[in-house]
Amino acid sequence: MTYFLVFVGGGLGSLLRYILSLLTAKVYDGAYPLATFISNLLSCLVLVIIVELFLKSGVDNKIVKAGLIIGFCGGFSTFSTFSFETIALIKNGNHVVAVGNVIISVVVCLSLIYKLTK
Numbered sequence: 001m002t003y004f005l006v007f008v009g010g011g012l013g014s015l016l017r018y019i020l021s022l023l024t025a026k027v028y029d030g031a032y033p034l035a036t037f038i039s040n041l042l043s044c045l046v047l048v049i050i051v052e053l054f055l056k057s058g059v060d061n062k063i064v065k066a067g068l069i070i071g072f073c074g075g076f077s078t079f080s081t082f083s084f085e086t087i088a089l090i091k092n093g094n095h096v097v098a099v100g101n102v103i104i105s106v107v108v109c110l111s112l113i114y115k116l117t118k
Contacts, residue, residue, distance in 0.1 A: 002066045009071020013043070017076050031097050033085040036078055037105055043077035044109045048116040056118070 017039045024035035047069060054064045082105060089098035 002062065005063060005067035006071040006074075009067040009073075010075035011071075013072040013075025013077075015075075017078060031089065031094050033082070033089075033101060036081050036085055037101070037108075040077050040079075040082060040105060040109055041112065043073050044112050045116075046076070047073045048113055051117065 020039055020042075021035040024038065028034050050064060050068050050073075054061055082101075086098050086101050089095075089101065
């Protein structure tokens with residue numbers, strides 16, 4: 001059952017990430033990988049909400065952990081795409097945007113989790 005929950009959660013997270021990238025592409029055409037940033041930011045937010053609501057309440061819910069944290073958040077966030085897009089920016093000569101991408105993504109996502117966890 002755990003494998004199934006990870007599978008379904010990951011599929012839903014990946015699907016949402018894909019839809020987010022399509023929607024972002026309709027309104028943004030810049031060099032900064034905005035869709036990936038938004039996806040990672042929202043995934044961190046969802047993770048914090050899940051941890052605060054379920055796991056810190058003392059409820060050991062394997063369904064929540066497998067389906068939402070490992071599956072959904074794992075499928076919705078995207079470190080590999082973040083890494084690939086950052087290297088592509090460097091290879092295309094967008095060094096400032098690449099460095100900005102790393103700094104903004106890491107600082108914002110870590111700060112969000114730090115600030116929202118108690």
